[in-house]
Amino acid sequence: MTGGLGENLRRIRQTKQVTQAELARVVGVDPTFISKLELGKRLPSLPILLKLATALNVTIDELLDNNTPAASR
Numbered sequence: 001m002t003g004g005l006g007e008n009l010r011r012i013r014q015t016k017q018v019t020q021a022e023l024a025r026v027v028g029v030d031p032t033f034i035s036k037l038e039l040g041k042r043l044p045s046l047p048i049l050l051k052l053a054t055a056l057n058v059t060i061d062e063l064l065d066n067n068t069p070a071a072s073r
Helices: 005-015 020-027 031-039 046-056 060-064
Strands: none
Touching: 005 031, 005 046, 005 060, 020 031, 020 046, 046 060
């Protein structure tokens, strides 16, 4: 997977200065799962996607959209 969720998730997470471990704890998943999402090796379920968006204070569209400057918030 190039672009999309993985790259957006990493960029937004880093911009908000949240570690993978912190995000994983809030979402209720293992930190390796966050790593795999960012690398494009896994896709989240809809409930996990919603938790990620909520934890990072962005919309699901911002996580999925290649053209949304969500990290600039």
